[in-house]
Amino acid sequence: MKIFYAFLAFVLSVGWAAPSGAAEAAPTRGNVTYTPDITFTFRTSIADGKLVFIGDTGAIAGQINPDLKVPENAVVQINVINDDGAIHDIAVPAFGAQSDQIIGKGASTAIVFRATKSGTFEYLCTLPGHKAAGMFGKLIVGEPQEPVESTALDISQDPTAVGEPVGKRAPKKITLDLETTEVEGRLATGSTYKYWTFNNKVPGPFVRIRVGDTVTVNVTNAKEATHIHSVDFHAVTGPGGGAAVTQVAPGQTKSFTFKAMHPGLFVYHCATPMVAQHITNGMYGMILVEPEGGLSKVDREFYVMQGELYTAQKHGSQGLQEFSLEKLLDENPDHLMFNGSMDALSTKYKLEATVGETVRIFFGVGGPNLTSSFHVIGEVFDKVYDQASLTSPPLTDVQTTLVPPGGATMVEFKVDVPGNYILVDHALSRVEKGLSGILSVTGKEDYTIFHSTEKIDHSSGH
Numbered sequence: 001m002k003i004f005y006a007f008l009a010f011v012l013s014v015g016w017a018a019p020s021g022a023a024e025a026a027p028t029r030g031n032v033t034y035t036p037d038i039t040f041t042f043r044t045s046i047a048d049g050k051l052v053f054i055g056d057t058g059a060i061a062g063q064i065n066p067d068l069k070v071p072e073n074a075v076v077q078i079n080v081i082n083d084d085g086a087i088h089d090i091a092v093p094a095f096g097a098q099s100d101q102i103i104g105k106g107a108s109t110a111i112v113f114r115a116t117k118s119g120t121f122e123y124l125c126t127l128p129g130h131k132a133a134g135m136f137g138k139l140i141v142g143e144p145q146e147p148v149e150s151t152a153l154d155i156s157q158d159p160t161a162v163g164e165p166v167g168k169r170a171p172k173k174i175t176l177d178l179e180t181t182e183v184e185g186r187l188a189t190g191s192t193y194k195y196w197t198f199n200n201k202v203p204g205p206f207v208r209i210r211v212g213d214t215v216t217v218n219v220t221n222a223k224e225a226t227h228i229h230s231v232d233f234h235a236v237t238g239p240g241g242g243a244a245v246t247q248v249a250p251g252q253t254k255s256f257t258f259k260a261m262h263p264g265l266f267v268y269h270c271a272t273p274m275v276a277q278h279i280t281n282g283m284y285g286m287i288l289v290e291p292e293g294g295l296s297k298v299d300r301e302f303y304v305m306q307g308e309l310y311t312a313q314k315h316g317s318q319g320l321q322e323f324s325l326e327k328l329l330d331e332n333p334d335h336l337m338f339n340g341s342m343d344a345l346s347t348k349y350k351l352e353a354t355v356g357e358t359v360r361i362f363f364g365v366g367g368p369n370l371t372s373s374f375h376v377i378g379e380v381f382d383k384v385y386d387q388a389s390l391t392s393p394p395l396t397d398v399q400t401t402l403v404p405p406g407g408a409t410m411v412e413f414k415v416d417v418p419g420n421y422i423l424v425d426h427a428l429s430r431v432e433k434g435l436s437g438i439l440s441v442t443g444k445e446d447y448t449i450f451h452s453t454e455k456i457d458h459s460s461g462h
């Protein structure tokens with residue numbers, strides 16, 4: 001009898017874990033990971049006595065059972081949030097994709113699949129009677145999408161703009177001109193944000209000097225600006241890191257001169273109240289103060305900074321995204337990004353290296369609020385200059401390293417195997433809000449390090 005109940009429990013648990021359709025779904029799900037090409041979000045609802053899916057964000061927001069248009073071979077994610085408290089699921093039978101069931105109000109689920117063939121297919125809720133009650137729509141694959149590309153300024157920062165290594169030169173005098181601006185910049189395809197910047201880039205320019213240099217900083221606030229701005233360098237020893245003497249009104253310039261006393265990789269940012277708002281809007285960057293004799297030589301150097309945007313509109317919405325003070329104070333951003341825009345380091349710019357080369361990443365967090373668990377998927381950091389201290393011995397063989405807001409790290413590693421390596425904050429929910437970048441490594445395979453008879457899925461993002 002006991003055995004019978006154990007068997008029954010086994011059957012029930014398998015039945016629960018693998019609803020019909022899951023078996024067919026497995027092969028397509030196995031092909032996709034971190035970054036779908038297109039994401040749709042539905043809410044379930046009852047409208048005019050019918051059960052329906054309603055588009056939650058982006059171009060489909062508010063539409064009942066909207067047509068979902070995707071390019072052929074795109075990796076598609078459909079999220080469903082239960083908003084009526086009845087039992088539902090979502091399936092696209094043509095691609096073997098089926099979710100588990102969501103029961104409680106507020107519960108959610110998702111399916112991810114690759115749309116491998118063109119044509120018009122059906123999505124639906126597979127619960128008995130729900131399709132008949134109205135829960136179905138069209139997935140149109142292959143009709144070319146018209147990307148809504150705005151003419152807004154591209155504020156994303158080039159990760160290879162790392163300046164000249166100081167080498168063995170003696171200390172010298174340097175002039176640094178910074179212009180603070182307020183510009184509507186491109187956030188993603190079809191959306192913009194009113195960024196506040198240094199030199200029209202987010203992050204601002206990578207400043208590279210050596211210890212003992214004397215730097216005169218001129219901060220000019222663009223005359224079109226409507227706010228006061230300033231700059232606080234964490235490398236500066238002096239009042240406010242410079243912010244106490246650079247509160248600049250639009251159209252004005254203020255200056256100060258400092259001597260770089262400490263080697264290291266330091267964040268700079270605007271420090272005008274409300275400081276968190278000025279930082280989130282894009283007013284951060286980094287200054288590298290190299291030690292005497294310079295850093296060791298590497299083959300590739302990259303400049304990467306993590307930032308957050310707090311918008312009234314949800315992630316994925318089209319048009320101008322407006323700043324939300326409430327979300328800033330809740331420290332709950334809708335967008336996270338490397339180098340200013342959603343796709344700066346995945347589409348706009350490429351981080352590239354060749355097998356056998358050494359890579360160095362200058363990584364900082366503008367924030368203003370979230371600590372980064374910086375990680376490169378598929379790599380191990382040979383060296384981590386923890387807290388960006390260049391005078392301490394580095395940590396060796398590190399998987400993930402913590403970088404606080406207003407802090408930085410310098411990591412180095414040799415690339416041994418070709419492929420795509422994804423830069424992330426290992427708090428991986430943030431990938432869903434835009435935070436990822438790709439280091440693309442080409443060159444000869446080394447089968448003693450990595451080998452598989454399986455085909456690499458290039459569209460997986462790896």
Ligand SMILES: [Cu+2]
Pocket residue numbers: 180196228229230270271272278283
């Ligand atoms: Cu500012």
